Amino acid sequence: MQESETQQNTSVERQGGASHGTILSYIAGFVLSVALTLAAYFTFTNRTLTDPLLVSVIVGLAIAQLLVQLIFFLHLGKESRPRWNLVAFMFMLMVLVIIVFGSLWIMNNLDYNMMSPKETDNSIMKDEGIYR
Amino acid sequence: MSEITSSAAAQLAHEQERGSKTVFGFWVYLMTDCILFASLFATYAVLRNNTFGGPSGRELFDLPFVLVETLLLLTSSFTCGLAVLAAHRGHKRWVLNLFAVTFLLGLAFLTMEITEFRHLAAEGHGWTVNAFMSAFYTLVGTHGAHIASGLLWMIVLLPRVVRQGLTVANKRRLTLLSMFWHFLDIIWIFIFTIVYLMGAL
Numbered sequence: 001m002q003e004s005e006t007q008q009n010t011s012v013e014r015q016g017g018a019s020h021g022t023i024l025s026y027i028a029g030f031v032l033s034v035a036l037t038l039a040a041y042f043t044f045t046n047r048t049l050t051d052p053l054l055v056s057v058i059v060g061l062a063i064a065q066l067l068v069q070l071i072f073f074l075h076l077g078k079e080s081r082p083r084w085n086l087v088a089f090m091f092m093l094m095v096l097v098i099i100v101f102g103s104l105w106i107m108n109n110l111d112y113n114m115m116s117p118k119e120t121d122n123s124i125m126k127d128e129g130i131y132r
Numbered sequence: 133m134s135e136i137t138s139s140a141a142a143q144l145a146h147e148q149e150r151g152s153k154t155v156f157g158f159w160v161y162l163m164t165d166c167i168l169f170a171s172l173f174a175t176y177a178v179l180r181n182n183t184f185g186g187p188s189g190r191e192l193f194d195l196p197f198v199l200v201e202t203l204l205l206l207t208s209s210f211t212c213g214l215a216v217l218a219a220h221r222g223h224k225r226w227v228l229n230l231f232a233v234t235f236l237l238g239l240a241f242l243t244m245e246i247t248e249f250r251h252l253a254a255e256g257h258g259w260t261v262n263a264f265m266s267a268f269y270t271l272v273g274t275h276g277a278h279i280a281s282g283l284l285w286m287i288v289l290l291p292r293v294v295r296q297g298l299t300v301a302n303k304r305r306l307t308l309l310s311m312f313w314h315f316l317d318i319i320w321i322f323i324f325t326i327v328y329l330m331g332a333l
Contacts, residue, residue: 030210041199044329062325073314085159092163096170103174
């Protein structure tokens with residue numbers, strides 16, 4: 001048992017130290033992904049939640065599905081050490097967060113600074129709760 | 133005898149080394165492609181409200197249609213994974229059948245996406261109308277272009293598998309193709325959530 005496992009680990013087919021998973025893991029991944037997609041869709045179309053809550057639920061479901069597919073389909077984290085794929089993925093995530101949230105932050109700030117005097121008045125009154 | 137074994141072992145180790153480097157190299161390519169999509173997502177997020185008086189996603193997107201697209205792509209990702217599993221177990225017929233199903237599902241997805249684009253453009257919501265539509269077509273269209281190149285890859289690779297069988301090199305190519313296909317499915321989850329669902333809010 002131990003020997004056959006070692007042999008499998010060193011065979012050419014085990015490329016990149018990545019594992020291939022089993023039929024069961026693919027079925028589990030597929031069922032979970034479909035369930036999460038449908039959950040997101042019907043949570044959205046039912047509209048029982050308030051908007052900010054709805055957005056966080058949908059984004060949460062998308063991230064859950066990302067993890068499901070990374071683990072069950074792309075077998076991330078199941079490769080043999082050292083886990084360079086995982087390291088590359090983590091670095092990509094860091095760059096992604098900087099690009100996406102950095103862009104939104106900068107552009108919102110720019111938007112705020114590019115307001116006309118009237119828009120500035122309205123924005124300040126709204127922030128301070130002053131109504132005219 | 134022992135010489136033959138050791139040279140075979142050396143060749144095996146060499147192939148393994150090469151295979152592992154190829155898979156890692158391809159993985160790094162996928163990560164850089166993720167960064168490309170991240171910048172397109174950022175562009176979309178910044179420009180999504182700049183409709184220049186035109187309709188927003190709420191009026192434009194047909195959610196049931198997009199749900200069907202999503203399920204098609206998800207199923208194709210599943211059959212693609214099963215095909216690679218079959219490849220590593222040496223079932224050539226299953227590999228070809230499952231990849232044929234993957235190809236047809238991918239083609240159906242792409243056809244639906246092009247139909248949606250044509251429909252939007254015909255109603256006067258082309259990519260030149262406003263910044264929101266430009267960002268939308270660029271993001272979703274880039275994904276569609278990736279799907280098209282995945283389909284082209286299948287057209288090139290599968291006849292090779294038919295002719296040469298499941299050689300070590302072909303199995304490696306099939307593994308890379310499946311990684312690419314799963315990756316496109318993951319990108320689509322975020323297009324579905326961020327562009328279509330949140331856009332229709």
